Amino acid sequence: MVKPEYFLETKRLKSRHRPVKARVKDYCEVALPRPEESLKEQARRCMDCGTSFCNWGCPLGNYIPEWNCAVSNGKFPKAAVLLNTTNNLAEVTGRICPAPCEYSCVLGINDEAVTIRENELEIIENAFSRGLVKPMPPLRRSANKIAVIGSGPAGWAAADELNKFGHQVVVFEKDDKPGGIMRYGIPDFKLNKSILDRRLDILKKEGVEFVTNTEAGKALGFSKIKKEFDAICLAGGSRVPRDLRIEGRDLLGIHFAMDYLVQANKRVAGENFAQGESIDAKGKDVVVIGGGDTGSDCVGTAHRQRAKSVTQIELLPKPPACRSAHSPWPKYPILFKTTSSHEEGGQRKWSIMTKKFVGSGGKVIKLSCVKVDACCKEVAGSGFEIKADLVILALGFLHPEKKGPIQELGLEFDQKGNVKTKADFMSSKKGIFCCGDMRRGQSLVVWAIAEGRKAASCIDTYLR
Ligand SMILES: Cc1cc2nc3c(=O)[nH]c(=O)nc-3n(C[C@H](O)[C@H](O)[C@H](O)COP(=O)(O)OP(=O)(O)OC[C@H]3O[C@@H](n4cnc5c(N)ncnc54)[C@H](O)[C@@H]3O)c2cc1C
Ligand code: SF4
Missing domain, CATH: 1.10.1060.10 (Alpha-helical ferredoxin)
Incomplete structure (x- = not known):
């Protein structure tokens, strides 16, 4: 010092x-x-x-x-x-x-x-x-081949580590490009995608193989993967969104946050996206339901798409500005946060419950809401409406998709519906490991990297 x-x-x-x-x-x-x-x-x-x-x-x-x-x-x-x-x-x-x-x-x-x-x-x-981050392929290669399923931060880190250990790694990704939520969820104004491509180039030069547009369990069956690889590392994320099944939910103009953000990110990258309803906030009154970071990313995206108005509402009360007795130092506290997207405009409201979506001609036109107290109980006579022709549901994620790898491989899951593993990251099936959100539930990029690293180390021990 x-x-x-x-x-x-x-x-x-x-x-x-x-x-x-x-x-x-x-x-x-x-x-x-x-x-x-x-x-x-x-x-x-x-x-x-x-x-x-x-x-x-x-x-x-x-x-x-x-x-x-x-x-x-x-x-x-x-x-x-x-x-x-x-x-x-x-x-x-x-x-x-x-x-x-x-x-x-x-x-x-x-x-x-x-x-x-x-x-x-x-x-x-x-x-x-300074040119200090450059490809450093392993000096020796083992005979072991590992399939990593999913290229988000968990699969990415696992592949990088396993390759450093000298194993042969192939990453299978169902989307067009590697990166998971880092590429298709988080907007460019927070993380420019050239940052991912720069690192991807290094990983490829170090020998990691990426096979995109390939969904394990569908186009590529697990019986084939099991035959060709000595171990499998599942890192498919946790993407089943929490829904709001209230009156009017089936009206046009109500979308999950990831559907909105994936389209927005693909548009910015000039990539094609699945045909269907185009989700664009231009000229619209946008309401984002859910006060978290995913919601905030939707707010920033709606500003850039030139929405007429943007309102973010949250069921829970406004968090405190300072630590409460429940979250003393050094714990990670839930505090009131103003992100760069919030600095850019729009309104934020807390303690709001949406009772129903109201439509006209099959399309959403407003939300019928009430105020709630700290225990989420309705405040009598507090009903009000918010104009909305685009509603984004950013209510978090429940668990990984059960159809696909989990079902095909017959894996056990934990009480929350995530893939169950032992302390060594191995699932209920021998040689099949799991890490990241698919094991931990929706979390953070830093946790996904940490999980990928630990899983890689356990796979290395298993193979040796
Ligand atoms: C909108 C949004 C914003 C976020 N912002 C932040 C943030 O600012 N900071 C932060 O720390 N965290 C953030 N998070 C959380 C963070 O992005 C996730 O916790 C993290 O990406 C989880 O990493 P993962 O690798 O486990 O899964 P994912 O990133 O979800 O990646 C899983 C990958 O697996 C692929 N896949 C799934 N099934 C198959 C299959 N059968 N075959 C082939 N491929 C498959 C998917 O296509 C995907 O690419 C955000 C989350 C969201 C939704
Ligand atoms: S990854 Fe960096 S910013 Fe995130 S917790 Fe670790 S040191 Fe802090």
Whole structure:
């Protein structure tokens, strides 16, 4: 550490964003990079605690104090080596991780936490710009072949690790391109897709094979996969959406968030999407039901599609601005958050229950709602309506799709409906492993990477 008490002199700097007026006209990333001197200053705020909690908060156990120290001394290549040791996709988490690490930063007890996520991003981008992130194929290859099903962050990280161990890895992906929700859920204004392609190119040069437009269990049967591969790693995500089965649900103009976002992302990428109803917010009164991050991505997308109005409603009460007694430090708290999409406009309302969708000519025209109290009980006489000709349901996800691999392979699932595994990530069937949202339920990219890494290590042990 340059000066352990530096945090007393230097305050946390807020991340810089492009001006709202300009950014809502395009899908380029909202966040601006931090200049090097400012980055070093922010890294110097790290106290290099005797017992650090940030790497406990990070599911990857990133060497945070160590790379902060390297950055504060201008040793960017050293910081990059430390970062790449634990994180296969630092350029992704550096952009979109909600940073549980920062909530367990010791400085956060009575001051503002270190800007860990931003420091991470600048370390990896610095390494890319210096040409330090390059293909490093394994020196020796084993005879083992592993099929990874699904190319989201879990399958991606598992494939990367297994390839590093020297095994032969083929990733099967049912969509047009690899990336899972990173590519088709998260909008470009948070994560430009060239960031994924840059890393994909490295993985391919290192020997990982990606076979897209191939759905395991359909076009490619598991009997064939089992014959050709020594182990299978399932990483198919958890995409069955929670529905709102109330009166009027079948009206036109009501869609699940992922249906809306996949189309929007494919449009931006110039890719084709399945024929059917085109979902576009242009000129519409948009209501997003669900106050979480998926909902927020829909809000930002609707702004860019030039919606007439955007309203996001949530059943639960507005979260507190500070930690409550239920979520003491260093736990990850549920706090009131304003995302970059919220900065761009629209209204947000909490404690709102939708009672029915009202339509005209078969299309939704408004929502009939009531206010609810903290126990979700209706407040008498609080009924009101919200105009809407596009409704997006962003109510979370229940569990993975049961038809397909889970059914064909006859896998057991846990109480929540996710694939059940033992501590070694092996499912109820020998040689078939599972990781990411498919095992854990809808979570975060950083958790998916952590799961993929752990599953890869267990598969390696199994094969040896
Ligand atoms: C809209 C949205 C925004 C999000 N934003 C964030 C965020 O900002 N930060 C964050 O940390 N987390 C975010 N998350 C959560 C995060 O994206 C997920 O937790 C993470 O992507 C899970 O990774 P995964 O690899 O397990 O699954 P997925 O990313 O869902 O990938 C699964 C892949 O498997 C493929 N697949 C499934 N079945 C088959 C089959 N039979 N054959 C071949 N391929 C198959 C799918 O096509 C998909 O590509 C967001 C989630 C959503 C829905
Ligand atoms: S991956 Fe997420 S939790 Fe881990 S150090 Fe980076 S921002 Fe923090």
